[in-house]
Amino acid sequence: MSTTAEQPAPASAQRSGIPLSVYVHLPWCVRKCPYCDFNSHRAPAELPETAYIDALLADWALAAADEKRPIDTVFFGGGTPSLFSAGAIGRILAALDARLGLSSDCEITLEANPGTTERTRFADLRAVGVNRLSLGIQSLDNDCLSALGRIHGATEALAAIDDARAGGFTAINCDLMFGLPGQTHARAMADIDGIIEREPGHISYYQLTLEPNTPFYRQPPALPDDDAVVEIFEHAGERLRSAGYTQYEVSAWAQPGKACRHNENYWRFGDYLGIGAGAHGKRTRVDGHIERSARQRWPTGYMSVAGRPASIAESRLLDKDDACFEFLLNGLRRRAGVTRNDYEQRTGLDWQALGTTLAEPIAQGLVAFDRQTLRATERGWRFLDTILAEVLP
Structure with a gap:
């Protein structure tokens, strides 16, 4: 962690x-x-x-x-x-x-x-x-x-x-x-x-x-x-x-x-609680940190410990690089891309710094970036892996 x-x-x-x-x-x-x-x-x-x-x-x-x-x-x-x-x-x-x-x-x-x-x-x-x-x-x-x-x-x-x-x-x-x-x-x-x-x-x-x-x-x-x-x-x-x-x-x-x-x-990096065998969750904690978790996978094992901390097979906090990557991994799949408000509210990171991080794909015409939105261009949508490689932790 x-x-x-x-x-x-x-x-x-x-x-x-x-x-x-x-x-x-x-x-x-x-x-x-x-x-x-x-x-x-x-x-x-x-x-x-x-x-x-x-x-x-x-x-x-x-x-x-x-x-x-x-x-x-x-x-x-x-x-x-x-x-x-x-x-x-x-x-x-x-x-x-x-x-x-x-x-x-x-x-x-x-x-x-x-x-x-x-x-x-x-x-x-x-x-x-x-x-x-x-x-x-x-x-x-x-x-x-x-x-x-x-x-x-x-x-x-x-x-x-x-x-x-x-x-x-x-x-x-x-x-x-x-x-x-x-x-x-x-x-x-x-x-x-x-x-x-x-x-x-x-x-x-x-x-x-x-x-x-x-x-x-x-x-x-x-x-x-x-x-x-x-x-x-x-x-x-x-x-x-x-x-x-x-x-x-x-x-x-x-x-x-x-x-x-x-x-x-x-896709917009909202929060969700996951319950059930193997369910994953992502939430913003009260202290502002982003936590990912997963329940035990096997149904019989899960049922035997459900409701107790032992049912949580994985729990980790995202660092800044993880948060940036995961936000874009989901958000750039959307035709509309991502907004500054969502990015700053849901990651706690700086929007302008994101423009610097993605300078190369922007220069290549793979993404369009302005003061309020970031989205893959028509060409860039075919090369999402190339764009995401720039922010891969």
């Missing part, structure tokens, strides 16, 4: 102006996908729902102990959160609200797998307060879905979108992947056209990557080459823009007013 003298220290009075989100990790899936490197585990025959929710609530008391800010957004991720009952989700939301309060317009997102949902479940989730769904569609091509190890097919994927609407949801995100095993340009365009036709407010469109410690990494499938992937991404972007979607982040497209506030809080 870095020494206190090295920490950026925004005035504690400014802490109240930094939004607070909550991430809740529900770690079980019906089956682990071969490309997935998330902290997810195959569900046992009988899901320990009550025991796990009890552990989450104990964890919440620990995580929120010195917090007073209301909660602006909540995100249930996994794993497959839709394996849990609406009653269990309602218990968690009631506990969050009782301790800190959910803001009047709190965005509450839950990830759902089309293979584990149906119309009645959606209506029940809406009734307990969930107001945004993120559906893991991934593809509308049955061959590609099979290659990805998904438990649903195209019919179930499209039905999930319709059922979500019938269940009362107006805020829906569809996750869609490209660069898939066996995917041709025509198949990729059919995927994007099929999703656009259903008109979800938000589409997360991201490339399949082969992550270490996954079956796909150990035995890579045959994927489209780099040129084909670039062509798919560019042509999909053209279709999304023509349909009224705006790319507000590298992998995020939204209709007007439908951007994901929870993810925006991550």
